[in-house]
Amino acid sequence: MSKCGRKKYMRTNVRHMTMETVESQQDRSVTHSVAEHSSAHMQTGQISVPTLAQVSVAGSGTGRGSPAVTLVQLPSGQTVQVQGVIQTPHPSVIQSPQIQTVQVATIAETDDSAESEVIDSHKRREILSRRPSYRKILNELSSDVPGIPKIEEEKSEEEGTPPNIATMAVPTSIYQTSTGQYIAIAQGGAIQISNPGSDGVQGLQALTMTNSGAPPPGATIVQYAAQSADGTQQFFVPGSQVVVQAATGDMPTYQIRAPTTALPQGVVMAASPGSLHSPQQLAEEATRKRELRLMKNREAAKECRRRKKEYVKCLESRVAVLEVQNKKLIEELETLKDICSPKTD
DNA sequence: AGATCCTATCGTCAGGCTGC
DNA sequence: GCAGCCTGACGATAGGATCT
Numbered sequence: 001m002s003k004c005g006r007k008k009y010m011r012t013n014v015r016h017m018t019m020e021t022v023e024s025q026q027d028r029s030v031t032h033s034v035a036e037h038s039s040a041h042m043q044t045g046q047i048s049v050p051t052l053a054q055v056s057v058a059g060s061g062t063g064r065g066s067p068a069v070t071l072v073q074l075p076s077g078q079t080v081q082v083q084g085v086i087q088t089p090h091p092s093v094i095q096s097p098q099i100q101t102v103q104v105a106t107i108a109e110t111d112d113s114a115e116s117e118v119i120d121s122h123k124r125r126e127i128l129s130r131r132p133s134y135r136k137i138l139n140e141l142s143s144d145v146p147g148i149p150k151i152e153e154e155k156s157e158e159e160g161t162p163p164n165i166a167t168m169a170v171p172t173s174i175y176q177t178s179t180g181q182y183i184a185i186a187q188g189g190a191i192q193i194s195n196p197g198s199d200g201v202q203g204l205q206a207l208t209m210t211n212s213g214a215p216p217p218g219a220t221i222v223q224y225a226a227q228s229a230d231g232t233q234q235f236f237v238p239g240s241q242v243v244v245q246a247a248t249g250d251m252p253t254y255q256i257r258a259p260t261t262a263l264p265q266g267v268v269m270a271a272s273p274g275s276l277h278s279p280q281q282l283a284e285e286a287t288r289k290r291e292l293r294l295m296k297n298r299e300a301a302k303e304c305r306r307r308k309k310e311y312v313k314c315l316e317s318r319v320a321v322l323e324v325q326n327k328k329l330i331e332e333l334e335t336l337k338d339i340c341s342p343k344t345d
Numbered sequence: 346a347g348a349t350c351c352t353a354t355c356g357t358c359a360g361g362c363t364g365c
Numbered sequence: 366g367c368a369g370c371c372t373g374a375c376g377a378t379a380g381g382a383t384c385t
Binding site for chain 1: 369
């Protein structure tokens with residue numbers, strides 16, 4: 001809580017313009033500007049050079065990579081074919097290629113039948129209602145435009161797993177200690193402990209759980225198989241629950257405790273996937289699931305924000321490029337105008 | 346110095362989308 | 366149909382800047 005936390009709390013309730021909102025509004029403003037630039041680009045002659053009678057764009061959007069050819073109809077009635085400065089037509093950043101196709105079709109089909117118009121509007125509605133993923137949009141763009149970097153696909157756990165632990169089972173339960181360490185309990189009973197500071201799974205250590213007949217019923221032997229350990233350590237786990245504590249220090253230590261004991265800081269309790277009978281256990285399982293879901297969502301939100309930032313950066317650079325291109329086109333048209341229209345004395 | 350504003354970041358929820 | 370993912374929206378918090 002900050003020194004003026006209470007005050008801020010009261011204020012934020014009144015002020016609905018939170019930063020996320022501002023951010024999204026900024027996004028929208030960027031989007032708008034790009035859209036304007038994009039449409040201006042498509043109709044440069046009509047918008048930016050009002051003195052020019054008519055400019056029709058031919059061939060734009062019909063094929064990628066083909067140079068944009070502009071038919072400029074001069075006031076004298078003469079039509080001049082101009083190859084634009086843009087050698088490769090860029091799709092709009094904020095719209096998927098499909099949307100651009102629709103737009104181009106709209107431009108080209110001014111006297112088309114009403115049937116295609118209906119299909120078009122349907123398509124448009126469909127596209128507009130769909131919420132695209134930042135990664136998808138950017139990757140679509142990057143496949144069209146070489147200059148745009150791809151947002152990396154998230155590496156799956158298998159991909160990110162180094163060879164020495166490639167045989168690890170897929171975790172079914174993930175817990176985070178108060179020290180930030182992640183503990184994953186796999187279906188096969190393997191426990192993975194990873195330090196958040198470590199890159200990927202570098203800090204991963206394996207605990208293999210094996211059942212033994214010697215301990216009381218319901219107990220589980222946890223076989224500690226840390227790579228740096230001298231030998232294998234065994235932990236006796238009473239009951240059907242596992243408590244693991246990750247202590248700080250040179251050597252990681254783990255405490256397995258009974259669920260009824262008071263838990264020190266940094267201890268996570270995990271229900272064994274084996275038997276869930278009592279309502280209490282069911283409630284614990286529900287809580288565990290919720291915690292897992294929240295953790296995943298937390299990570300997803302972080303990733304989403306990162307992608308969004310990347311996307312906005314991409315949009316901004318695209319705006320800059322389009323502005324330059326627009327300027328060049330205007331200059332080009334002005335030059336053509338000067339060449340083709342004789343000066344009056 | 347304290348109050349207020351501004352900006353950035355985070356966690357959570359809800360709802361759409363998608364793959365199975 | 367459903368589980369999981371993605372993302373907009375909202376509220377909370379922190380910290381720096383500015384105002385009184």
